[in-house]
Structure formats: C-alpha cells, structure tokens
Amino acid sequence: MTSISTSVAGLPLEQLTLYHAVDPILSSVLIFHGPVVTANSTVRSSRFQAHIIAPGGVQSYPRLTISPAGPLYAAVNHLPLDKQGDEICRGLAVCLLKYFSDLSEPVRYVLLGTARSGNLAARLPNAFDEFHAAELANKMAKVEDPTDAIRDLRDAYSDRIVPWIDVDLVLPPGAIAIANGSRNSDVEVESQGDLTSQYGKYSSLVENLGDPVFLPSSKLRRAPSQPLNARKSKLFSAAQKEALRLAMCEAVDTEERYVGKMYDLVHNIIQRFSQKAADKPPTSTSPDETALKQLFPPCLKEILEVNMGFLAEIREILEQTEKDALEDLSGDTHIDSSSFRRDAAGRRSDPIGIIKFAHALLEWFPKFSNPYGDYMHAHHGFSQTLSSFLNDNQSSFSKRVYETGEQKMRSVLMEPVQRLPRYSLLIDAMTSALPSVHPAVKTLLKARDIITEICSLDSHSAKDNSRDLKRLQRLVEDFPAASMPSGRLITAVDFYDLPPPYHLRSPKESLDSGILLLYGDYLILLSKAFESRMTARGLYAELDKPPVVPYDEGPAPFELKFLQALRITNLRCSQSVCGRILYLTPAGNFVQNERSRSASAMHALELLSNYEGKAGRLIEEITKARIEGRFSEEYREHSK
Known part of the structure; x- marks a missing residue:
C-alpha cells in the first residue's frame, strides 16, 4: 500500500496570510504569504515564504529573497509606483514570477488553450512574464477569514492511498525452474505456498508480493477449487x-x-x-x-x-x-x-x-x-x-x-x-x-x-457485444457506440459524484448520483436521472441476464445518462484514508458526454452499498482487470 502525500499537507497555512485574485489565464489564484521563521526572530529579514495554489499546479517556496539584483525583481519594476514600496506586494510579484518561470511548456500550452476557448475574444498579451506577474500581484486581495478556505484546501489535497498497483517482475533468464512432472502426484494437494519454490533464490521476494490471484476468462470463470479442509493432517x-x-x-x-x-x-x-x-x-x-x-x-x-x-x-x-x-x-x-x-x-x-x-x-x-x-x-x-x-x-x-x-x-x-x-x-x-x-x-x-x-453456461456469452450495445443504448441515454466495451462486465457500483473540495456527503445534501460499470477494458460512468430508482445491482442483473423474447412495447423513459468512458489502461486510481472516496484521474484520452454538466476529467466518487468504505476493493478489481486485459484468454487458460 502506498500513500500519496500532497505538498499542501505539511504546510503551516494557519500561520500565513492568504491572498486571492482572479486571472484571465490562471483563473483563481491563491497565495499563502508570510515571513520566514529564523533562529533569531527579532532580526528583520528580507526573506519570506510563499505557497501558490493555482490551476498550473501547487508550488511551495519556503524561502525567497527580494533582491534588486536578482532576475525575479523585474516583476517589482512593473508594479504601480505606490506599490513598489509595499514589501508584501513586492513579495507577491517576486513569487508569481518565480511560479511562472517554473511552469513547463505543456502546462503553459494547456492553460493558454483553455483561456482562449473560454473567451475567444480575449487577448492574452505578455503571458507568464514580469508584466503578467506584476499585474496579478497588483490585483491580489487579502482574505480576512481564511478558515473555511484552509479547511477546504486540506480536504481537497488530503493524503490519498494507492492500495493496489500493476508492476512487472522481470527475473534473469533461467531463474524460474520448471516443475518436474513427477512432483505432480495425486498423493498430496499442492499448496499455493509450494508454488514459490520454483523461483529459487527469488522465492522470498515472490512470497512477499502476496498470494497468487486468479484471472477469469470466458471458459474459466472461477478459480480452481481448493479443499475446504485446509489442514494437512495425515x-x-x-x-x-x-x-x-x-x-x-x-x-x-x-x-x-x-x-x-x-x-x-x-x-x-x-x-x-x-x-x-x-x-x-x-x-x-x-x-x-x-x-x-x-x-x-x-x-x-x-x-x-x-x-x-x-x-x-x-x-x-x-x-x-x-x-x-x-x-x-x-x-x-x-x-x-x-x-x-x-x-x-x-x-x-x-x-x-x-x-x-x-x-x-x-x-x-x-x-x-x-x-x-x-x-x-x-x-x-x-x-x-x-x-x-x-x-x-x-x-x-x-x-x-x-x-x-x-x-x-x-x-x-x-x-x-x-x-x-x-x-x-x-x-x-x-x-x-x-x-x-x-x-x-x-x-x-x-x-x-x-x-x-x-x-x-447458464450465463450468456460475454462476446456478444452487439446485444450488449443494444441493451446499454436502450437503458442509457446518449450512450456512444464508440465506447462499447469488449471485455466482460465485472461489477457495478452506486456512487455520489463529489464536487471539489471533495467533502463526504452530509445527510441533507443533494448530490449527483450515478452508477459505475467496470468492464475488462473500460470503466463507464453513468449519471442517474432525477427520481431514478435504478441501482447498480439492478443494472448489473439487467445487463447480465440472458436474452428473452422481445415485447412490442414503446420505449421506456431513460433512467440513466452516459457521463464518461475511461480506458482502464489509462486510469490512475487512489482512495481516501477512510476508504469511502475513490479518486479517478485519466492519464490519457477519454470519451465524455459533451452535454454533461460535469466538464471535469477527474472524479471523486463516494461509493455506496456493497462498496461503502471499500474503495480499495474496487481498486483491486480495476487492477486485476487491467492485468487481465494484457494477457489473452488462451494464456490465462493455460496451466501456468
């Protein structure tokens, strides 16, 4: 299990002053500004600390100096004359120019593209230079009571846990010993622990990675049976x-x-x-x-x-x-x-x-x-x-x-x-x-x-994609044919879509609810219509049931709407410390409903029903599905 600590987690935000401004390129910008604590606190120092939170990323500068001889001082020269003598305004200009210089070219490209798409008539001169830093510093306003903002920031940037990851263990040639057929006698059932002996000197390493898991296929849908009496009594x-x-x-x-x-x-x-x-x-x-x-x-x-x-x-x-x-x-x-x-x-x-x-x-x-x-x-x-x-x-x-x-x-x-x-x-x-x-x-x-x-054999074959597509299109509004999964349906999960700063839902709060469908190659997010009674369990049963003779009935009103389709190979998953929130971040292209109210690529989902408090269990299934998609069924059905 890995814990992802954000740069906000250990910052002394409560001891600093918060400043805020809205920029046409960066939108909302927050800066926590304050003096650097030194051993001799009575000595006045030109050093200060600044922590910037903006769409370009979070940057922490624990020690900056306002030096007229430094290159960052160029932003101060473009402040209004009445602000050039203000130490705080000068510090804001210096830290903003430092922030701009640290932005990578891809990040700048995306920020500028987003700004232009939001306002086609806007002109964006002098982006990310000393003029831009001075202009933004001049607009910075002090937030008198930052308590709520700090609480929201700490929630939004709270530590996240990655309980399962997919890694390849590559051993030197000849490290794996092929088991002798004579060992496979029917006198004794071979335990899972005995399987690691074939790895020789790497056996302890393989054992520490955990027990082997079973990856199902259309023919082998369940793991081979193990004896109920696990004791090796003779x-x-x-x-x-x-x-x-x-x-x-x-x-x-x-x-x-x-x-x-x-x-x-x-x-x-x-x-x-x-x-x-x-x-x-x-x-x-x-x-x-x-x-x-x-x-x-x-x-x-x-x-x-x-x-x-x-x-x-x-x-x-x-x-x-x-x-x-x-x-x-x-x-x-x-x-x-x-x-x-x-x-x-x-x-x-x-x-x-x-x-x-x-x-x-x-x-x-x-x-x-x-x-x-x-x-x-x-x-x-x-x-x-x-x-x-x-x-x-x-x-x-x-x-x-x-x-x-x-x-x-x-x-x-x-x-x-x-x-x-x-x-x-x-x-x-x-x-x-x-x-x-x-x-x-x-x-x-x-x-x-x-x-x-x-x-x-009682279950219909997962290979009949045309029938599955028709069912999804019959049940889900705006479901695109391009996002039709080809893998098997693994599970379905009810969720609430949490908006930033990702607070857990309170009993009186009304949030967008939906259903997550996990396939062998896709993760599909569906939003529920108002007053929809459809549940993940009901939808799973509807999609998994065998074909029946169609009735001559008119189309029923949609209870679900397509929200987003993510390839699990391009998906990063993490969970909150409490295990109730699943964070999904696409690492590549994804398909999204253009008419959806949510334009966010990242989702924070509060899982419900059987997965309530068990985000790690769902991440495990996503990880297994990712591995399953990398190996053909013929390989998985082999005895290896």
Whole structure:
C-alpha cells in the first residue's frame, strides 16, 4: 500500500496570510504569504515564504529573497509606483514570477488553450512574464477569514492511498525452474505456498508480493477449487470415514430420485404430450410437435441417458465396497506414502471406495456438458412458453397440463438446472471429510470444477457485444457506440459524484448520483436521472441476464445518462484514508458526454452499498482487470 502525500499537507497555512485574485489565464489564484521563521526572530529579514495554489499546479517556496539584483525583481519594476514600496506586494510579484518561470511548456500550452476557448475574444498579451506577474500581484486581495478556505484546501489535497498497483517482475533468464512432472502426484494437494519454490533464490521476494490471484476468462470463470479442509493432517479418523461414506450414499440416493423424476418426465409426460400433438386435428389450438419442442427439448432424453449410466456406475461402486467400508470404519488410518500404493494390477488400496467414486465423477461429468449446456441455454424461456400455451383454457393441452399439475410440470422442468449445483455441494461434503493429503481430493476438485463450468453456461456469452450495445443504448441515454466495451462486465457500483473540495456527503445534501460499470477494458460512468430508482445491482442483473423474447412495447423513459468512458489502461486510481472516496484521474484520452454538466476529467466518487468504505476493493478489481486485459484468454487458460 502506498500513500500519496500532497505538498499542501505539511504546510503551516494557519500561520500565513492568504491572498486571492482572479486571472484571465490562471483563473483563481491563491497565495499563502508570510515571513520566514529564523533562529533569531527579532532580526528583520528580507526573506519570506510563499505557497501558490493555482490551476498550473501547487508550488511551495519556503524561502525567497527580494533582491534588486536578482532576475525575479523585474516583476517589482512593473508594479504601480505606490506599490513598489509595499514589501508584501513586492513579495507577491517576486513569487508569481518565480511560479511562472517554473511552469513547463505543456502546462503553459494547456492553460493558454483553455483561456482562449473560454473567451475567444480575449487577448492574452505578455503571458507568464514580469508584466503578467506584476499585474496579478497588483490585483491580489487579502482574505480576512481564511478558515473555511484552509479547511477546504486540506480536504481537497488530503493524503490519498494507492492500495493496489500493476508492476512487472522481470527475473534473469533461467531463474524460474520448471516443475518436474513427477512432483505432480495425486498423493498430496499442492499448496499455493509450494508454488514459490520454483523461483529459487527469488522465492522470498515472490512470497512477499502476496498470494497468487486468479484471472477469469470466458471458459474459466472461477478459480480452481481448493479443499475446504485446509489442514494437512495425515490422520483419517473413523468419524471422517463415516461422514465420507454417508456423503457418498447421499449422492447415490439423490441421484436415484433425480433419475426417477427425469424418467417420468421423458417416458410419461413428454411421450403423452408428444403423441397428442402428433394426433391433434387441424382445428385444434394446442401446440404441434414443433412448438412442443420449445418446452421439451430433445436434450432431455440425452440427459436421462447420461444420468442413468452415471447412476449405474456410482451405485455399483457403492455396492462393491460396502463390505470393506464397514470393516474400515471401525478405526483410524494414518496416511503415508505407502497407504495408497498400487498393486500388481495398478489398483490402489481403497476400502471406502472414494478413489473409484471420484474417478467415476471425473469420467462422467464431462459427458454432462453437451446435453446440460443445451438445456441451460433453452430453459430460460420455458416458463414463458408454457404460459403462452396455457392462454387458451379450452385447449386439450391446457386440460392435460391441469391433469398432470401445472406446478409439477414447472418444477420438473427446473430439475436439471437445480441438480447441477447439488453435485458441487455433495463434492464439498466429501472433500471436507477427507484429509487434504488424500489422493481422492484432487480428483474430486477437478470434477467439481467441471460442474462449475457447466453451471456457468447458464450465463450468456460475454462476446456478444452487439446485444450488449443494444441493451446499454436502450437503458442509457446518449450512450456512444464508440465506447462499447469488449471485455466482460465485472461489477457495478452506486456512487455520489463529489464536487471539489471533495467533502463526504452530509445527510441533507443533494448530490449527483450515478452508477459505475467496470468492464475488462473500460470503466463507464453513468449519471442517474432525477427520481431514478435504478441501482447498480439492478443494472448489473439487467445487463447480465440472458436474452428473452422481445415485447412490442414503446420505449421506456431513460433512467440513466452516459457521463464518461475511461480506458482502464489509462486510469490512475487512489482512495481516501477512510476508504469511502475513490479518486479517478485519466492519464490519457477519454470519451465524455459533451452535454454533461460535469466538464471535469477527474472524479471523486463516494461509493455506496456493497462498496461503502471499500474503495480499495474496487481498486483491486480495476487492477486485476487491467492485468487481465494484457494477457489473452488462451494464456490465462493455460496451466501456468
């Protein structure tokens, strides 16, 4: 974590006199002026201190001298005669000329360009020279009560924290040792700490950088599963064995009930409805065979077949190991390298049957991918399709649904979708009962990851940018096509846009509110319309939901308006010390709504809801997204 201290933080502003003036080029200029404190305070000195705060930047001059022989004294010569004898006015002229001389050419160029764009008819002669310094010093007026100004300045220039940064660690050639394949045995789960050993003498450096993080992709959306039992105990107790065997039995029992429901659906309900659809007269309003496939897709039969095969194998494993398991449950087992040695036939000692059971899961779950994937993409429209078929209460289809039970049909159609997450829960129950060094743990976790990936097929692909663009343009006023993100939607955050000097919002204060959308390549700021009820959570759900059949409805009024789009590669992020304010500063070009009330490039956002007081968490996600954008999905999906 890095703290950014500003030049204002340590200045003794309360002990100095504040002067203010408005300049056609610099706009508002503040100067804190005062004597230099010396060891002998009774000695009068020509030295003074000045601290200038202006759009050209903050400059602090702790010790300046008014010397007629110095080059900065040229500004004093152009003061009005009655001011040339005023020590304070002379000091202001000297420090302003010093400030002008320290301005870089790019800063001068921007200041002049901004001044000309604001007033095309304005003439800007003698910019940043001694005439300009004298003229501005002559206009300086003393601020009688600077208390509020000092408080606002300290808030605006308060310390900021950068909790996360993206840096590249480049090691000498040959510093990274490729792990030996023999190390990757399935006897022990490799911990994250063991991964650093491949860095040799740089291992301690890599360890100090923190734990590895997972960068998702369209195929690998979640980090590989880790065992819930993090202890590397080598004792496999009788209680653990009993809990494990119960979890295995529960998996078989629930699978039998699930297959029974699917068998009834395929061979009773669907077969009866399909036969009636094939025999329906032309005058019937019931759905025909083609329409019925929208409600009962062919993949249901494939799901039944693959689950029947899966059930037969895991049930056989349970029956074959029942006798040995009962004998093994009576005592504890200490696991060592010889506990699971293979016999002459290559089989491991496995009295509980968990190793065979885990390999059965790993063998069969990939076969679930195609039929369940097809069903995942189709099931979102089932409820709407069934409701449309039931619109005609007098049709024979409606009567058959009534006989079967409408709620039963809706429930059984959801069974395949609800079954998949239950496999993950059952595997969690098994792994939590196993010591982490047990050879079945790795296999179970791999099987769990397969189920997780199949479940992720329920979400629409992040690659369909045209659909995402249409949704954003339908929900957000003035959303430009040029700012369409190509990365995945990571999160959405509610915020208040704080104006300078960036005070936290008081309960009675009314501020502009909005929603921040973080994509893999863009950060998009949206402002909320007056009385808008849209929240970040609601918008995220709207953008992430799968496509539905469009309704013939008129356009709804916009609740959101496009404000700004920032490429995360050109974005600097920091947070307030309290963690409630996120500071965003573009480091490059950005797209902004020209009709927006806010013309500021920098934003100070008070985060709300789940991110309230957690700006560091959002900066972490932005940093990860920046790294994610630098590496292709093919690279991230690799095992490195």
